[in-house]
């Protein structure tokens with residue numbers, strides 16, 4: 001693991017563009033013939049449009065998150081038809097789990113997988129509800145992220161940044177926007193990818209890199225000379241913040257904005273940082289999802305929840 005950022009960030013990327021940079025290098029150096037990635041449709045910047053990019057320009061056209069469910073595996077048939085033998089797939093955990101299960105059927109000589117962590121994805125309508133209830137100007141949002149300072153940062157078309165504290169979210173109205181698949185997901189960190197690039201385990205402004213195997217190392221080495229890096233750090237204790245998040249999610253508690261802002265400031269000062277922030281985010285989502293399964297799909301609970309997630313959940317007191 002390490003924290004990294006591009007010395008020269010790619011303008012308009014989600015963070016500094018490490019994902020796009022690796023994909024471009026892999027094409028340019030001939031390691032792969034194509035890259036499965038997610039562009040947007042001509043009409044809607046947030047409507048995902050999965051493609052097989054064959055040039056760096058097509059990869060760069062896919063930069064920035066389309067924070068909605070994307071049917072990435074629809075392009076698998078095209079891979080078989082194209083006769084490609086070497087492929088890079090960029091994707092979130094559920095896409096990669098499905099891909100791994102059919103990997104042997106694709107007739108590839110080499111498959112590289114560049115993953116991102118992912119949580120709380122939504123349908124396009126769900127995203128609109130989130131933007132409409134949370135941002136001061138939903139139609140001009142070009143990019144947003146749930147940041148390590150416990151605020152959502154919305155970037156608008158004019159370049160301005162709007163910050164809304166997590167604790168001020170209208171959770172009572174937003175309870176149903178998350179996709180049912182995300183409410184039962186325990187693969188936040190994309191464990192089947194070769195290399196994972198996120199942000200939540202890194203200091204603010206940096207990206208968080210997890211190299212999972214030799215293939216992932218090979219991929220990261222392609223851009224090492226374009227990166228500043230530093231070791232990961234960890235500070236604080238997440239447990240209390242996670243415990244408090246459980247009833248907040250469960251009951252849809254919404255604080256008045258002044259209290260939410262105050263809480264955001266306090267928690268930013270004393271709250272978990274670096275890897276401990278990542279653990280906060282993982283644990284609070286795993287407890288929420290475990291509770292969701294326990295209440296709505298009790299017959300599937302035992303078989304569906306992986307052992308590592310059960311260990312995480314066992315650290316907290318859950319309501320009935």
Ligand SMILES: Cc1cc2nc3c(=O)[nH]c(=O)nc-3n(C[C@H](O)[C@H](O)[C@H](O)COP(=O)(O)OP(=O)(O)OC[C@H]3O[C@@H](n4cnc5c(N)ncnc54)[C@H](O)[C@@H]3O)c2cc1C
Pocket residue numbers: 010012013014015016017018019020021036037038039048062063064065066067068069070072090091092116117118119121145197198199200201207208
């Ligand atoms: C839906 C979603 C949720 C995320 N949640 C978290 C999180 O909770 N914690 C965390 O640390 N990181 C999360 N990430 C990863 C993080 O936001 C950045 O994508 C990552 O750090 C890469 O940044 P970058 O600047 O290198 O990416 P860029 O160079 O801008 O490239 C972004 C890549 O994302 C791909 N992409 C865009 N939309 C989708 C989609 N809907 N499905 C699959 N792939 C897509 C594109 O193909 C593109 O190649 C999430 C990413 C997505 C797509």
